[in-house]
Amino acid sequence: MKESLTFSKVLRLILSFYLAGSLFYATIHLLGFSWLQESHSSSSPSILPATEHGPNLLSVNQLQKKYHSLQTVTWTNAEGGQNQSVPEDLVLSKVFSDAMGPSKVIPYYFKATEDFDQEDVTISTLVTHNRFPVLSRLATRYKGPISVAIHVNDDHTKDVILRDLHAMYNDNPDMGKYVDIHLVVDKFDRQFNMWRNVAKFFVRTDYLMMLDVDFHLCTDFRESLRKNQDLMEKLRNGRAAIVVPAFEYILEEDGEDWRLFPKDKEALMNIVLTEKIDMFHLGWTRGHGSTDYKKWYKSSTHYKVTDYNYSYEPYVIFKKEGSPWCDERFVGYGANKAACLYEIYLAGIDYWVLPNDFLIHQTHHYPEDTRAKERKYNKKLYDYFREEVCLRYSRLMISAGLWDTDVADNLKKECAKIKGFREVVSRVH
Secondary structure (H helix, E strand, O other): OHHHHHHHHHHHHHHHHHHHHHHHHHHHHHOOOOHHHHHHHHOOOOOOOEEOOEEOOOOHHHHHHHOOOOOEEEEOOOOOOOOEEEEHHHHHHHHOOOOOOOOEEEEEEEOOOOOOOOOOEEEEEEEOHHHHHHHHHHHHHHOOOEEEEEEEEOOOOHHHHHHHHHHHHHHOHHHHHHEEEEEEEEOOOOOHHHHHHHHHHOOOOOEEEEOOOOEEEOOOHHHHHHHOHHHHHHHHOOOEEEEOOEEEEOOHHHHOOHHHOOOOHHHHHHHHHOOOEEEOOOOOHHHHHHHOHHHHHHOOOOEEOOOOOOOOOOOEEEEOOOOOOOOOOOOOOOOHHHHHHHHHHHOOOEEEEOOOOOEEEOOOOOOHHHHHHHHHHHHHHHHHHHHHHHHHHHHHHHHOOOOOOHHHHHHHHHHOOOOOHHHHHHHHO
């Protein structure tokens, strides 16, 4: 009986402490003392604070304060004079000023821990929330430098995206070793060219491969390049973009399991002969047809693309320094990547095709209604863009004394297809 009373007293004492603690916790929240929660969350940045009503929503400004808020860019002149510092946000707002905005760009939200050879090839890509698993597989498959722009919607999905991003890093050590993550936080979907520029801007090696994350790397193109001194020299000179041919299964279900994809050209050709696989986007031959797949099937050495057209959009490796940026006015599907590669071509960079390496598209379903509408508007923009960029590069090359050199050959050949171009240039030249 005595032991029962003692136990009862202890139980009442525990309940009293619990109720008092609960009352104190509720009181500080009712009075607005949020510092306690913030202090706790700052020690664990991988998961943002949540309430019983769902995750707390952070504005772009709040996210800026939470991560890398005081970073600056500093200039020092050659004479060793006084340094001049400018807020990083101001610099990046100018760098990406042609995009829809405002956007909050957070460079190196995660930074790869590996040291990379300067002449390595960084995969430069963009990723949305639903493609995180594909990015993780790419990191493990490539085991080399990857620079990724990740779009974070500035809405109720923000916390979920960041939580899943941290979970991906925790689950796959290769993400931490090889992948630089740069966040773009705003309310604007499908700014593909702006996201491409963010990923390229922060590439830390001399060369990059502009790749869509849905493609599986079937072969080791880096090893092929290292062994090809002719192509490497062209890359170093900034006069070549190296094409890795892209393929796609005819039946979508055949392209869902990347583990069954061929691992060399011989295995690929066996599938080609069965007509189960063909060039990527077979129904839109202008997109990849200039690679000349019939020639590739028979080739054992690299070759130059000679039948270029302005819709050509291969996956290419090129030199970061001196290469054009993607025009950020292209928002949504249609012509965005083609516009990037068109400007690269006009700048005097030739396309060369690797003979034994290839990529295969991993089946991914797209919102076709949205794509069709956006293609219509971007086609109109691309027509104006082609005229504009032809005139801009013509003036640039004439002023720089390059007009009568082979650097201008691509421009002269391609831009001559535009009505009235020769007459306009004759007035400038």
